[in-house]
Amino acid sequence: MAFTLLNQDSESRARAGLFQTDHGKIETPIFMPVGTIANVKGVHQRELKEEINPDIILGNTYHLYLRPQLDVLKAAGGLHKFMNWDRNILTDSGGYQVYSLSGRRKIKEEGVNFKSHIDGSSHFFSPESVMEIQRVIGSDIMMAFDECIPYPCDYSYAKKSTERTHRWLDRCIAHLDKTPLEYGHSQRLFPIVQGGTYKDLRQFSAEYIASKDTEGYAIGGVSVGEPTDLIYEITETVTSILPKEKPRYLMGVGTPINILENIALGVDMFDCVMPTRNGRNGMLFTAEGIINIKNKKWREDFSAIDAMGITWVDTEYSKAYLRHLFTVKEMLGRQIATIHNLGFYLWLVREARKHIIAGDFTAWKTKMVQKLGRKL
Amino acid sequence: MAFTLLNQDSESRARAGLFQTDHGKIETPIFMPVGTIANVKGVHQRELKEEINPDIILGNTYHLYLRPQLDVLKAAGGLHKFMNWDRNILTDSGGYQVYSLSGRRKIKEEGVNFKSHIDGSSHFFSPESVMEIQRVIGSDIMMAFDECIPYPCDYSYAKKSTERTHRWLDRCIAHLDKTPLEYGHSQRLFPIVQGGTYKDLRQFSAEYIASKDTEGYAIGGVSVGEPTDLIYEITETVTSILPKEKPRYLMGVGTPINILENIALGVDMFDCVMPTRNGRNGMLFTAEGIINIKNKKWREDFSAIDAMGITWVDTEYSKAYLRHLFTVKEMLGRQIATIHNLGFYLWLVREARKHIIAGDFTAWKTKMVQKLGRKL
Numbered sequence: 001m002a003f004t005l006l007n008q009d010s011e012s013r014a015r016a017g018l019f020q021t022d023h024g025k026i027e028t029p030i031f032m033p034v035g036t037i038a039n040v041k042g043v044h045q046r047e048l049k050e051e052i053n054p055d056i057i058l059g060n061t062y063h064l065y066l067r068p069q070l071d072v073l074k075a076a077g078g079l080h081k082f083m084n085w086d087r088n089i090l091t092d093s094g095g096y097q098v099y100s101l102s103g104r105r106k107i108k109e110e111g112v113n114f115k116s117h118i119d120g121s122s123h124f125f126s127p128e129s130v131m132e133i134q135r136v137i138g139s140d141i142m143m144a145f146d147e148c149i150p151y152p153c154d155y156s157y158a159k160k161s162t163e164r165t166h167r168w169l170d171r172c173i174a175h176l177d178k179t180p181l182e183y184g185h186s187q188r189l190f191p192i193v194q195g196g197t198y199k200d201l202r203q204f205s206a207e208y209i210a211s212k213d214t215e216g217y218a219i220g221g222v223s224v225g226e227p228t229d230l231i232y233e234i235t236e237t238v239t240s241i242l243p244k245e246k247p248r249y250l251m252g253v254g255t256p257i258n259i260l261e262n263i264a265l266g267v268d269m270f271d272c273v274m275p276t277r278n279g280r281n282g283m284l285f286t287a288e289g290i291i292n293i294k295n296k297k298w299r300e301d302f303s304a305i306d307a308m309g310i311t312w313v314d315t316e317y318s319k320a321y322l323r324h325l326f327t328v329k330e331m332l333g334r335q336i337a338t339i340h341n342l343g344f345y346l347w348l349v350r351e352a353r354k355h356i357i358a359g360d361f362t363a364w365k366t367k368m369v370q371k372l373g374r375k376l
Numbered sequence: 377m378a379f380t381l382l383n384q385d386s387e388s389r390a391r392a393g394l395f396q397t398d399h400g401k402i403e404t405p406i407f408m409p410v411g412t413i414a415n416v417k418g419v420h421q422r423e424l425k426e427e428i429n430p431d432i433i434l435g436n437t438y439h440l441y442l443r444p445q446l447d448v449l450k451a452a453g454g455l456h457k458f459m460n461w462d463r464n465i466l467t468d469s470g471g472y473q474v475y476s477l478s479g480r481r482k483i484k485e486e487g488v489n490f491k492s493h494i495d496g497s498s499h500f501f502s503p504e505s506v507m508e509i510q511r512v513i514g515s516d517i518m519m520a521f522d523e524c525i526p527y528p529c530d531y532s533y534a535k536k537s538t539e540r541t542h543r544w545l546d547r548c549i550a551h552l553d554k555t556p557l558e559y560g561h562s563q564r565l566f567p568i569v570q571g572g573t574y575k576d577l578r579q580f581s582a583e584y585i586a587s588k589d590t591e592g593y594a595i596g597g598v599s600v601g602e603p604t605d606l607i608y609e610i611t612e613t614v615t616s617i618l619p620k621e622k623p624r625y626l627m628g629v630g631t632p633i634n635i636l637e638n639i640a641l642g643v644d645m646f647d648c649v650m651p652t653r654n655g656r657n658g659m660l661f662t663a664e665g666i667i668n669i670k671n672k673k674w675r676e677d678f679s680a681i682d683a684m685g686i687t688w689v690d691t692e693y694s695k696a697y698l699r700h701l702f703t704v705k706e707m708l709g710r711q712i713a714t715i716h717n718l719g720f721y722l723w724l725v726r727e728a729r730k731h732i733i734a735g736d737f738t739a740w741k742t743k744m745v746q747k748l749g750r751k752l
Contacts, residue, residue: 039701039708046692068675068700075676082678082697299444300451302458316422321458324444325415331707332415 002188002215003247011362013239013266016353019216019247021140022185023080023088026055028247028268029352031259031345032090034276037063038083041276042335043342045084051311052342056088056140058271061133062097065123066116070136078138078183090271091139093130095192095220096251099148107147109164127171131179131189138183143218144172146192151226158196165194166208173212190249192220193238197230206241216247219267223252232261239266256285256348256372260365263352270349275341280334282326285344289374291319293337298323305336311343378564378591379623387738389615389642392729395592395623397516398561399456399464402431404623404644405728407635407721408466410652413439414459417652418711419718421460427687428718432464432516434647437509438473441499442492446512454514454559466647467515469506471568471596472627475524483523485540503547507555507565514559519594520548520567527573527602534572541570542584549588566625568596569614573606582617592623595643599628608637615642632661632724632748636741639728646725651717656710658702661720665750667695669713674699681712687719 006016019026033040033048035057040048048054059079068082076082079089098105098112105114111126127145134142146165149158169191176189191209195201209217219238222231235250242248249269250262259270275285284291286306291298293305298319305322306314313336325333348368355361383392395402409416409424411433416424424430435455444458452458455465474481474488481490487502503521510518522541525534545567552565567585571577585593595614598607611626618624625645626638635646651661660667662682667674669681674695681698682690689712701709724744731737 037700037704037706038697039706042707042711044689044692044708044711046688063704067704068696072676072696072700076678076694076696082694082700084692084694084697300448302452312422313420316420316460318452318458318460320444320448320452321414321460324413324448324458328413328439328443330413330415331418331710332420334707335418335420335711 003245005245007357007359009264009356009361010359012264012365014263014352014356014361015266015268016356017247017268021088021188023086023140024055026088027350027353029263029349029356030055030269031349032056032058032269032271033342033345034058034271034273035083035089036060037067038079040338040342041280042331042338047339048085048342049087051339052346054087054342054346056090057085059089059091059137059139060094060097061091061130061137062094064091064137065094065133066118070133073138074136074182078136080138088140089138090141090249091134091137091143092251093134093143093145093192094125095143095146096148098125099150109167111145127168128175131172131176135179135182135187138185138187140185140187141216142187142189144169144189144191146194146220148221148224149194149196151197151224153196155198158198158201162194162196162201162205165192166205169209169212188215190214190216190218192218192251193242194221196221197226197234199233199237202234202237203241206238210242214246216249216269217242218249218251220251222250223254223272228254228258231258232265235262235265235267256345257369259345259348260352260369260372263349264362264365275345276338279337279341282333282337284337285341285372286376287344287368288371289376291376293319293323294326295323305340306344310347311339313339314343379621381621383733383735385640385732385737386735388640388741390639390728390732390737390741391642391644392732393623393644397464397564399462399516400431402464403726403729405639405725405732406431406645407725408432408434408645408647409718409721410434410647410649411459412436413443414455416714416718417656418707418714423715424461424718425463427715428722430463430718430722432466433461435465435467435513435515436470436473437467437506437513438470440467440513441470441509442494446509449514450512450558454512456514464516465514466517466625467510467513467519468627469510469519469521469568470501471519471522472524474501475526485543487521503544504551507548507552511555511558511563514561514563516561516563517592518563518565520545520565522568522570522596524597524600525570525572527600529572531574534574534577538570538572538577538581541568542581545585545588564591566590566592566594568594568627569618570597572597573602573610575609575613578610578613579617582614586618590622592625592645593618594625594627596627598626599630599648604630604634607634608641611638611641611643632721633745635721635724636728636745636748639725640738640741651721652714655713655717658709658713660713661717661748662752663720663744664747665752667752669695669699670702671699681716682720686723687715689715690719
């Protein structure tokens with residue numbers, strides 16, 4: 001077993017765990033910085049490793065397939081070597097991107113025909129091809145090919161789609177068994193629970209997915225526009241069913257508060273573009289609340305960006321200086337905000353883990369949630 | 377005297393020197409990275425200091441005056457503190473930027489009326505105001521207010537303008553004497569030789585400027601579209617006249633070859649946007665020649681960006697990876713290319729200095745010039 005459960009909170013479902021792969025440990029709960037096209041935007045790999053220090057990052061199958069393309073990744077010896085990242089990588093299956101290509105894709109039982117967002121060229125993803133692509137990428141954790149249902153979605157389509165996602169999962173598993181490793185290190189497949197916002201479909205899907213003896217499970221089809229409370233309901237429903245001894249990954253969530261609440265509901269792994277994308281727009285997440293650094297109130301505030309000093313940028317630069325960089329639209333501003341936010345997100349999940357192990361997670365979480373959403 | 381001449385090449389006018397200020401040493405020949413609006417685009421101050429390691433960087437008076445504005449700089453305690461850079465800073469006088477605002481500025485004896493490129497608001501720069509602005513910025517080396525003549529320019533205008541630049545210099549010096557230091561550390565004024573491409577005007581201007589007992593001199597009005605050979609002629613004319621015991625700064629020049637040739641003609645200090653701007657467009661300067669990293673030939677070249685490894689990015693990333701980042705337009709690509717190019721420019725001037733001190737500069741320069749312009 002790759003995953004070891006170290007402690008479970010007594011007042012919530014929060015868990016601390018350890019996942020071991022050929023690229024090292026993943027201490028859970030974990031936040032995975034999004035490295036869409038073989039890089040985390042604005043962050044050198046060295047900074048990512050030494051300052052932000054995640055055990056795992058995320059890559060996007062759809063984007064990597066289009067660029068740099070598979071022949072380049074294969075010639076490089078896989079994504080780890082191509083981008084010079086020797087820790088863990090998880091890749092999504094392309095399902096979410098295909099869902100985003102609304103109007104440029106056609107879903108059939110066999111798979112999905114879609115047109116590239118870059119040049120309009122036609123491509124086809126199937127459960128089988130997506131397994132082969134992720135073999136070439138060489139990610140440590142591969143996601144099964146699924147359909148991400150929009151919100152809102154009528155019941156009959158949600159049911160039909162969820163059943164198809166299950167059939168696709170069986171095809172993924174069957175094909176993966178026949179597809180050899182490309183680079184020697186092991187790869188693990190995580191299937192994805194779908195079912196939209198319908199509790200019975202989520203239960204149905206969680207039970208089906210749990211019946212597969214994989215080394216971890218994902219909850220997909222959230223963060224697509226539904227109210228936050230529905231995400232919590234879905235998580236609660238699904239984590240009641242998924243086996244406790246395997247890690248659970250909630251895809252695409254969310255704010256610092258969302259992350260703590262979902263940890264409390266039994267989630268172990270997270271990814272989200274929020275710290276990077278919102279950072280590039282001047283929004284900083286801190287333990288005391290949210291800073292809009294473009295605001296004029298910071299014009300002559302020469303205090304450190306974040307006195308906590310989680311990463312070196314926090315005390316190296318002042319709020320007034322960072323505001324100036326955003327005012328003049330210098331890319332250094334986007335770089336600084338990205339490093340700060342990722343540093344904070346990783347601090348947050350590491351702290352959560354410490355408190356789960358120490359046994360006071362719920363009290364700590366309650367206190368943090370009161371501060372994290374404040375506007376500073 | 378701030379400047380000490382350590383060695384003079386026997387076969388050229390190349391010199392190795394040492395300039396001492398309150399913010400430390402400046403070993404010459406030096407290349408000054410351009411930090412226009414209080415940052416070198418895409419480069420953290422820590423990387424600039426530790427990896428690229430220049431003794432001095434450049435800021436732009438015109439840009440800093442408009443943003444973050446003088447009240448912010450003053451409240452911060454000057455530009456050094458505002459941007460967290462504790463080594464030397466040289467600021468230009470705004471003369472070049474005003475020249476670039478063609479159609480949005482009016483030059484009179486008193487000074488220059490101009491409209492901001494940001495919001496069209498009206499402003500006025502005079503020799504006196506520019507001294508006061510640079511006091512607030514707190515740069516270690518301040519430039520006198522001058523007019524940068526376009527190329528081509530008729531003789532009568534060039535003469536009239538050069539004479540006015542000289543009168544402006546006298547006003548700068550007179551006003552500076554009456555304007556106290558803002559932050560305690562000393563500031564030095566460098567006057568600027570103008571005269572366009574007319575040898576007699578350059579001689580006239582160099583003699584006038586040399587008659588002022590300042591601690592360094594600049595050659596301006598070059599790199600405005602004239603052929604490279606004319607730059608060399610101007611440099612040769614001017615360095616024949618300027619006192620040997622003071623540093624000479626050639627403004628806005630140039631390619632690696634231009635820099636070596638002008639070092640051979642007696643120039644000590646350089647600045648240019650080329651390593652940063654061209655880097656952001658995918659052009660890499662190396663000791664073996666020039667790389668256009670966007671070229672398809674690098675698609676599967678997994679060798680280091682530059683095996684010399686001057687900065688850590690050179691061996692951290694491969695050519696294929698950097699090409700990919702440019703193909704997908706990720707800012708990390710621009711960051712890497714900028715660090716590489718600045719690292720190379722600083723390496724080049726440090727090597728030049730070593731060879732001047734060792735006594736074999738001319739032989740080394742001849743060999744380097746044959747390689748530096750090659751397309752790889």
